Amino acid sequence: MAEPISDEANGVGVASSLTPYTPRYIDIGINLADPIFRGRYHGKSKHPDDLKAVVGRAVEVGCTKLIVTGSSFKSTRDALKLAREFPGTVFATAGIHPCSSSIFSPSHHKHHDESQSEGEEEEHTPACDPDPSKPIPDGEGVDHARSATIIADLARLIAEARAAPASGPGPSPAPPALVAFGEFGLDYDRLHYCSREVQQHSFAAQLALAATLRPALPLFLHSRAAHADFVRLLRDAFGPRLERLERGGVVHSFTGTVAEMRELTEDLGLYIGVNGCSFKTAENCDVVRQIDLSRLMLETDGPWCEVRPSHEGWKYLVQFEAKAKAAAAAAAAASPAQAQGEAEAEKQSQQQGKKKNQKKEPEVPERYKVVKKEKWEEGAMVKGRNEPCTIERIAKIVAEIKGVSLEEVCEAAWANTVKVFGIDP
Ligand SMILES: [Zn+2]
Numbered sequence: 001m002a003e004p005i006s007d008e009a010n011g012v013g014v015a016s017s018l019t020p021y022t023p024r025y026i027d028i029g030i031n032l033a034d035p036i037f038r039g040r041y042h043g044k045s046k047h048p049d050d051l052k053a054v055v056g057r058a059v060e061v062g063c064t065k066l067i068v069t070g071s072s073f074k075s076t077r078d079a080l081k082l083a084r085e086f087p088g089t090v091f092a093t094a095g096i097h098p099c100s101s102s103i104f105s106p107s108h109h110k111h112h113d114e115s116q117s118e119g120e121e122e123e124h125t126p127a128c129d130p131d132p133s134k135p136i137p138d139g140e141g142v143d144h145a146r147s148a149t150i151i152a153d154l155a156r157l158i159a160e161a162r163a164a165p166a167s168g169p170g171p172s173p174a175p176p177a178l179v180a181f182g183e184f185g186l187d188y189d190r191l192h193y194c195s196r197e198v199q200q201h202s203f204a205a206q207l208a209l210a211a212t213l214r215p216a217l218p219l220f221l222h223s224r225a226a227h228a229d230f231v232r233l234l235r236d237a238f239g240p241r242l243e244r245l246e247r248g249g250v251v252h253s254f255t256g257t258v259a260e261m262r263e264l265t266e267d268l269g270l271y272i273g274v275n276g277c278s279f280k281t282a283e284n285c286d287v288v289r290q291i292d293l294s295r296l297m298l299e300t301d302g303p304w305c306e307v308r309p310s311h312e313g314w315k316y317l318v319q320f321e322a323k324a325k326a327a328a329a330a331a332a333a334a335s336p337a338q339a340q341g342e343a344e345a346e347k348q349s350q351q352q353g354k355k356k357n358q359k360k361e362p363e364v365p366e367r368y369k370v371v372k373k374e375k376w377e378e379g380a381m382v383k384g385r386n387e388p389c390t391i392e393r394i395a396k397i398v399a400e401i402k403g404v405s406l407e408e409v410c411e412a413a414w415a416n417t418v419k420v421f422g423i424d425p
Pocket residue numbers: 183221222252253
């Protein structure tokens with residue numbers, strides 16, 4: 001919250017101004033259990049484990065809470081472990097992603113809980129790129145005996161996570177590690193991981209489990225190119241207006257239409273999570289414009305879904321930064337001492353610019369250096385590996401698209417997230 005400061009404190013002998021807003025963020029969808037954040041790419045170590053630095057950079061930009069996605073048995077266990085390692089900063093979800101749902105099919109040959117498999121494999125969370133050329137066809141059916149075991153194991157995993165003794169020093173109990181059921185849902189853009197019929201079974205079976213949990217958990221949902229089936233299965237489990245869904249839920253990484261968004265938020269009372277994938281096209285951005293702030297949550301979905309210069313959203317980021325720069329310059333001009341400092345800095349940068357052959361200043365400033373994974377260095381981000389500190393870009397783009405302040409976006413998303421996930425601010 002912005003607070004007025006005294007003339008004395010701001011060092012200017014003129015009428016007092018407001019302190020600039022310090023943004024705060026909760027990344028509701030970050031795949032921090034992915035081995036990529038340990039420096040491991042497709043089973044090979046490419047650089048040191050820099051997970052702590054990734055969390056550190058997030059906290060530095062004001063992203064002080066991270067909800068780590070559990071999308072399989074293994075990633076759920078790993079997410080829970082991280083939540084215990086960073087109590088009060090990292091929280092976890094527990095569920096089986098549609099792209100990990102082939103464990104329900106008769107042809108699946110490994111143990112459904114990868115953590116129990118021999119020669120435990122490191123698997124990346126599925127990238128968000130569709131591959132329409134290789135869909136797994138329906139017709140194979142579902143292994144019902146195995147399905148019952150999977151759901152019982154998931155129920156046990158959730159019960160264990162909730163019963164875990166409070167860790168950490170001090171008399172106050174540790175914050176909960178598990179804050180949502182999911183990630184689960186339907187993804188018809190990525191049928192190369194799992195057929196439609198198996199995905200529907202996985203979603204329905206997990207919804208049935210979610211409906212029996214006491215106390216209930218909010219839902220962390222995924223829906224891609226599957227809106228009608230997605231809504232039908234939700235209604236089957238929780239009623240026509242999801243009136244039996246006590247704790248609500250969020251449909252994350254949203255890329256649907258305005259009509260779909262309205263049905264989810266207005267008819268079903270759900271929230272919408274946006275990340276870089278939600279700004280790819282002008283149509284995407286138009287949907288974001290129409291999401292009511294009271295229904296909005298922010299996420300990065302790292303290591304995937306970064307905002308790219310080729311995306312429609314990028315131009316809003318450029319606009320935001322240009323306005324911020326102009327506002328800073330105007331403020332400096334109003335303050336003689338600051339103006340002098342700015343002029344000095346400008347002169348210096350011009351001199352440096354000459355030395356560096358007038359290298360063009362980027363339209364969007366990089367807060368941290370970005371290097372290729374082969375050239376990893378301490379303190380730098382890795383090119384192509386999205387991480388939670390980039391959430392500020394998501395908030396800036398939403399603010400610019402909607403024509404509201406960054407503060408309005410951040411505070412609305414923060415309040416919505418704290419309420420739904422029951423996170424103690
Ligand atoms: Zn997802």
